[in-house]
Amino acid sequence: MTSFMEVLSGALPTNAILTGDAAAPYLTDWMGELKGEALAVLRPSTAQEVSRIVTICRDAGVVIVPQGGNTGLVGAATPVTKRAAVVVQLGRMNRIRRVDARDNAATVEAGCVLATLQAAAEAEDRLFPLSLGSEGSAQIGGLIATNAGGTMALRWGMMRDLVLGLEVVLPDGRIWSDLSSLRKRNLGIDPKHLFIGAEGTTGIVTAAVLKLVPRPAARATAWLALSRLEAGPEFLSLALQHAGGAVDACELIPRQGLSFASAHVDGAQSPLDPTPDWAVLMEISGPDAEHLQETLMSLLEVAMDRDLVCDGVVAASEGQRRDLWFLREAIVEGQRLAGFQIKHDIAVPVAEVPEFIRVASDRVSKLDAHVLVSAFGHLGDGNIHFNLSPSASADPAELSKCVYGTCLEFGGTISAEHGLGRKKKKIAKDLQAVQTCPFEIESLLDPQRILNPLSES
Amino acid sequence: MTSFMEVLSGALPTNAILTGDAAAPYLTDWMGELKGEALAVLRPSTAQEVSRIVTICRDAGVVIVPQGGNTGLVGAATPVTKRAAVVVQLGRMNRIRRVDARDNAATVEAGCVLATLQAAAEAEDRLFPLSLGSEGSAQIGGLIATNAGGTMALRWGMMRDLVLGLEVVLPDGRIWSDLSSLRKRNLGIDPKHLFIGAEGTTGIVTAAVLKLVPRPAARATAWLALSRLEAGPEFLSLALQHAGGAVDACELIPRQGLSFASAHVDGAQSPLDPTPDWAVLMEISGPDAEHLQETLMSLLEVAMDRDLVCDGVVAASEGQRRDLWFLREAIVEGQRLAGFQIKHDIAVPVAEVPEFIRVASDRVSKLDAHVLVSAFGHLGDGNIHFNLSPSASADPAELSKCVYGTCLEFGGTISAEHGLGRKKKKIAKDLQAVQTCPFEIESLLDPQRILNPLSES
Structure with a gap:
């Protein structure tokens, strides 16, 4: 045999x-x-x-x-x-098969690294508008299977919104190829969405056609001190109204995050002195540099008039812009280097972000008086990485349960952009935190459940 | 009994x-x-x-x-x-349950008319960015079940892209309620997409949470004569690059469409003399009226320099803007009033639109020397309504087969934004035109097939 x-x-x-x-x-x-x-x-x-x-x-x-x-x-x-x-x-399987600037579409294999695709798009004067910390390693197939988000989802959507066509190997071994770049195609249920975000439970993505957009000629980037946490959503709302569709990113930056960064990452220093309790890193982009600067300056004027923002720096060069984004990413790296941490990738309605952060921070401090909370991330989507560096004696499971429970009280989700995977599947079940899918899709499509049976861990 | x-x-x-x-x-x-x-x-x-x-x-x-x-x-x-x-x-079931400007979301019942929601959003200084000819009658549930498109899909996407949460009655009678407004929520397969565009085959949508966007303070609208049909995609590409994210609509207007309009619809007259063979109706919107006008004028300057556009009018008032959109809709109404017509809602890659129109027009003229072709619609998405007014002796089925066959040769789809329904289901089967869904989802979710069995007509 x-x-x-x-x-x-x-x-x-x-x-x-x-x-x-x-x-x-x-x-x-x-x-x-x-x-x-x-x-x-x-x-x-x-x-x-x-x-x-x-x-x-x-x-x-x-x-x-x-x-x-x-x-x-x-x-x-x-x-x-x-x-x-x-x-x-x-x-x-890492080839970029085609970048078609006329069609604003790229056909890539699943193993292509995100940064490679970003560079290939840029070479054709286009932007592939997905950006995240791991873009130098993350691969397109995984980004599709997890419906990745990142810093630009506010303007361009998550990976789901950027997928035009897919090639997938199905649970029975068939290759389903639908590598179309069409923008509109209503033929009943759209099979793409059986695979996007499904974490490899229904098929293995082998290639995709992805949406590109015009590469912006200019960007304007600012690091702004919020007058108070509660000003965050109001500032975002003002920015969206004021800058039209030009807001690419609006990231929330806590003082604790910068402490981690400056303590553990070379060259990571707050651009503002004194370091504010809360800041936002905002970026707008478009075809006209001068107009962007005017838009940003007039936005800041209104925001300061309304006491939403009390201090800030505007990047004067591409180098300064990169420094600000380096600092944003250093928050993640700094907390990792600081030792054991518990990550929570949650989302609540945007307007609830400040109150959620206050209540959840209070509650975890009651469980662990020395816990350090770095609540940072994508204010624009209500997606906060509520990450804890607990003291040695604390119970991580208890802290997580507290964070997730509070999040659910605020109408939130225990997974915003990372997915459930094996780690959160159990938590979700214990908390009954997840709106049950009304059908057992995975079992209907793969009765043997040989494709990534996440619950069998 | x-x-x-x-x-x-x-x-x-x-x-x-x-x-x-x-x-x-x-x-x-x-x-x-x-x-x-x-x-x-x-x-x-x-x-x-x-x-x-x-x-x-x-x-x-x-x-x-x-x-x-x-x-x-x-x-x-x-x-x-x-x-x-x-x-x-x-x-x-036509109530608007909630319009939440802070959260940029509206909760509405399935029977709410699109125009009613548009007005409710506007009253809160928000825009619900779906717009189509039947908006005075079309209801939200149907718009979700058919994944409606319309004139603003270029910028804001189709209905699928605007749905945040759903309430659905399932084939077994359960009510599945997931009326969440969260922007990011990765919990595995997203059940929403089992219902959006499914034409009522998998569930009955009873309510939805929909995305709103800031209401633009200003719009700039122009009716432009293309130097030739081939200039259309190039002009679109230029406009997208030049106006950043501000292009709401870019509609293709054929001379034949205007002939139908002016012959049958009171007050419908071409704004350009001579009437060009091909025109586009373009609209951009944003927070700053002056900047929009400048953007539009500089775009037109470049487009005329490159001989993409040779004539045009810019709306000088909201009244003039409405007149231009009235004319756009009069193309549809005019052809309807002209007598029997055959509609084809197709899409091809944007860059292929001119060649597709030429080839398909030639071919149908060979089948019916007196056929009138009005090929209009959403250039921005490659979605053309290739509508025919045939002579009495022509064979409609033969003409449609020719149009769909040509569309498929160009890598297109026989349904872009209208769906398949009962009418096109048969055509799709005959032509083997539709990328087969790799699974029989409808039967898996509804083994009795009591929910809208479209193939049983």
């Missing part, structure tokens, strides 16, 4: 099958919190090879965990499973 | 059940092309009543055809069915 591994070896090139030490880097998640096991890590080069893998695994009852750049934060790509599993890592 | 109608009478108020003459207006489609039959037309007032209807129909094996404003063009809401059917008309 031929073993599973023998069948795989017959179906794939030798260098597409990793085991032992070569496989190890793919078995642990980015945070180093989950450690999985797999019969092999498979690195196919074509959709046909992916299809063969799925067919072989289906016949053998082996679970498949798809993986992109392995930058996810919720363990969706780590093979912690009850049944025998393989990891299918898409990194070798 | 209690009859089906007796059970219904026991479950619904008397005035919610229409039969005979009272039911007749709901049994024919807007175009007057399809005539259906139903045991009754039901007009529920609550989701609970809809739920009761679904349960009763499921137990009796009676088909349900959901209906909104009955403005659809493909017969999805007309009860032409092989099995006994009822129509569920949502028009009595």
Whole structure:
């Protein structure tokens, strides 16, 4: 009788099958919190090879965990499973097949790194408007499977909004190819949405057609001290009204986040002295640099008149702009370097952000008097990364339960842009926090549940 | 034994059940092309009543055809069915439950008319950015079920992009309520997309939370003569680059469309003399009137320099702006009044629009030397209404086959924004024109297929 591994070896090139030490880097998640096991890590080069893998695994009852750049934060790509599993890592399918400036569309394979696509779009005077901290490693397939968000979702939407067409290997091994760039196409239920955000539970994305937009000729970027946290949503609302559709990003920056950054990241210093309790990093972009600057200055004038903003700096060069964004990302890196932390990727209605932060901060402080709270992120979407650096004696599970419970009281969600993966699936179930999908879609489409059965961890 | 109608009478108020003459207006489609039959037309007032209807129909094996404003063009809401059917008309569920300007969201019932929501948003200094010819009658539930498009989809997307939350009665009678306004919420497969664009085959939408945007303080509108049809996509591309995110609409206007309008619609006259073969109606909007005018004028200067545009008028007042949009809509009305027509709602990649129009026009003229072609619509999305007024001796089916076949050769779709409904379902099957959905979702979710079985006509 031929073993599973023998069948795989017959179906794939030798260098597409990793085991032992070569496989190890793919078995642990980015945070180093989950450690999985797999019969092999498979690195196919074509959709046909992916299809063969799925067919072989289906016949053998082996679970498949798809993986992109392995930058996810919720363990969706780590093979912690009850049944025998393989990891299918898409990194070798990394070609940009086409960037069509006339059609404002790019066709890319699943393993293409986000930053590579951003650069390819820019070379054609276009922008691929998804931007996030891990863009140097995150891959398109994973970004689609997790419906990634990031700093520009306020203006351009999440990954879902940027996907025009998909190629997917289905749970039964069929290749479903629909690499269309059409903007409007009403043919009943749109199958794309069975895969976007599905965390690899219904199919393995192998390629996609993505939307591009004109590359803005200019940007204007400001780091602004809010007069008080409550001014944040009002400032955002004013900015959206004042700057029309030009607001790309509006990020909330807490003083604690800057403390982490300046303590642990070289060159990370608050641009404002004194460092305000709360700041926003706002960026607008458009075709006309002079008009952008005028828009920004008149917005600031109104915001200061209304006592929403009390101090600020405006980037005077691309270098200064990059420094401000470096500082924004240093908040994440600084807290990581500071030691153990508990991340919470939540969202509440935008107007509720200040009150949510106050109430949740009070409550976690009551559970752990020395907890440090860095509540930062995408004010524009109500998506706050409510990250805690607890004291050694604190109970992380209790703190998380408190944060998620408070979030739900505010009409929020326990997952905004990271997904549920393996880590949050259990939490969601315990808290009954997730609006139940009215159908068991995964089981209807994949009765054997061989594709990334997240609940079986 | 209690009859089906007796059970219904026991479950619904008397005035919610229409039969005979009272039911007749709901049994024919807007175009007057399809005539259906139903045991009754039901007009529920609550989701609970809809739920009761679904349960009763499921137990009796009676088909349900959901209906909104009955403005659809493909017969999805007309009860032409092989099995006994009822129509569920949502028009009595027409409340706007909430317009929340702070949260940029509105909660509305399915039967709310689009224009009513537009007005309610405007009263709160917000815009609901969906606009189409039938907005005075079309209802929100139908607009969601058909994923409506319209003139502003270029900037704001289709209905799918504007839906934040839904309340739906499922095929088994359960009410699934998810009326959330959150912007980001990644919890696996997003169930909304099982219903949006599904033409009532998977559930009956009873309410929705919809996205609002800041109301633009100003608009600039121009009617421009293209130097030639081929200049259209290039002008669009220039406008998108030049005006940043401010382009709301870019509509293609053919001379033949204006001929229909001026011949049959009072007050419809071309604003340009001579009337160009091809024009575009472009609108940009934003917070600053002066800047918009400057943007528009400098765009026109470049477009004329590059010989993309050779003549034009700019609306100098809100009245003149309305006149231009009136003329745009008069193209549709004029052709309807001119007699029998064959509508084709197709899309091709934007850059292919000119060549598609030329080739398709040539081909239909070879089949019918006297056919009049009005190819107008949403250049910005590549969505052209390629509408024919054929001579009496022509074969409509042959003409349509030619148009759809040509569209497919250009990588296009035979349905862009109207959907397939009953009318196009057959055509799609005959032409094998539709990328097959890889799963039989409707049957998986509704094994009895009592919800709008479009293929059973």
